[in-house]
Amino acid sequence: MGKTLVTVKVNGRTVEKAVEPRQLLVHFLREECSLTGAHIGCETSHCGACTVDIDGKSVKSCTHLAVQCEGSEVLTVEGLAQGGVLHAVQEGFYKEHGLQCGFCTPGMLMRAYRFLQENPNPTEDEVRTGMSGNLCRCTGYQNIVKAVLYAAAKLQATAKEAA
Numbered sequence: 001m002g003k004t005l006v007t008v009k010v011n012g013r014t015v016e017k018a019v020e021p022r023q024l025l026v027h028f029l030r031e032e033c034s035l036t037g038a039h040i041g042c043e044t045s046h047c048g049a050c051t052v053d054i055d056g057k058s059v060k061s062c063t064h065l066a067v068q069c070e071g072s073e074v075l076t077v078e079g080l081a082q083g084g085v086l087h088a089v090q091e092g093f094y095k096e097h098g099l100q101c102g103f104c105t106p107g108m109l110m111r112a113y114r115f116l117q118e119n120p121n122p123t124e125d126e127v128r129t130g131m132s133g134n135l136c137r138c139t140g141y142q143n144i145v146k147a148v149l150y151a152a153a154k155l156q157a158t159a160k161e162a163a
Contacts, residue, residue: 002021003018003019003020003021004018004019004020004021004067005017005018006018006019006028006066006067006069006070007070007071008066008069008070008071008072008073008074009072009073009074010029010033010035010074010076010079011035011074011075011076011078011079012079015032015033017032017066019032019066019067021065021067022065023065023066023067024061024062024063024064024065024066025052025059025061025062025064025065025066025068025069025074026038026040026050026061026062026064027066028066028069029052029061029074029076032066035076035078037076037077037078037106038050038051038052038061038076038077038106038107038110039103039104039106039107040062041062041103041104041107042062043062043063044062044063045060045062045063046135047104047107047134047135048060048104048107048108048111048133048134048135049103049104049106049107049134049135050062050107051106051107051108051110051111051133051134052074052075052076052077052110053074053075053076053110053113053114054069054072054073054074054075055072055073056114056117057114058110058111058114058115058133060133075110075113076106076110077105077106077109077110080109080110080113087109087113087151088116088150088151088154088155088158089109089112089113089116089147089148089151090109091150091151091154092112092146092147092148092149092150092151092154093105093108093109093112093144093147095147095150096143096146096147096150097143097147098139098143098144098146098147098148099138099139099143099144100138100139101137101138104134104135104136104137104138107134108131108134108136108144111130111131111133111134112131112147112148112151115127115130115131115148116148116151116152116155118130120152120155120156121152121156122148122149122152124145124149127145127148127149128141128145130148131144131145131148
């Protein structure tokens with residue numbers, strides 16, 4: 001099978017690679033871009049460990065083809081922190097102990113990032129629903145919910161300061 005040239009912006013950097021048409025985005029990110037944050041969990045889009053942001057939407061990269069990203073902007077967990085400063089969702093997971101083993105954390109962070117773009121002032125129930133496509137086997141979710149609410153408050157405070 002011949003390769004297809006794909007040009008995609010990953011974490012603000014243009015990447016141009018020849019890929020097999022059947023290559024999954026998670027493998028493209030890990031093998032072609034050396035970005036190993038998106039984890040391969042279930043390979044069926046159920047666990048969310050591979051969640052990334054594509055053109056403003058949460059996407060499970062284990063069931064999305066790299067060629068489908070032609071011309072798109074992809075944000076991975078490696079692109080969240082800016083200038084050595086943690087993003088509010090990363091800080092929230094750190095401060096509120098929203099992780100244990102860390103396997104699901106990159107996907108959780110990426111979903112939380114997009115969820116807070118969609119709903120900047122969520123209730124606890126809205127966080128639980130908004131994060132329900134990402135599974136964790138360690139934390140019991142309470143601290144993940146607290147982490148997302150922490151991030152929401154921090155982002156709102158930052159927006160008020162900037163205004």
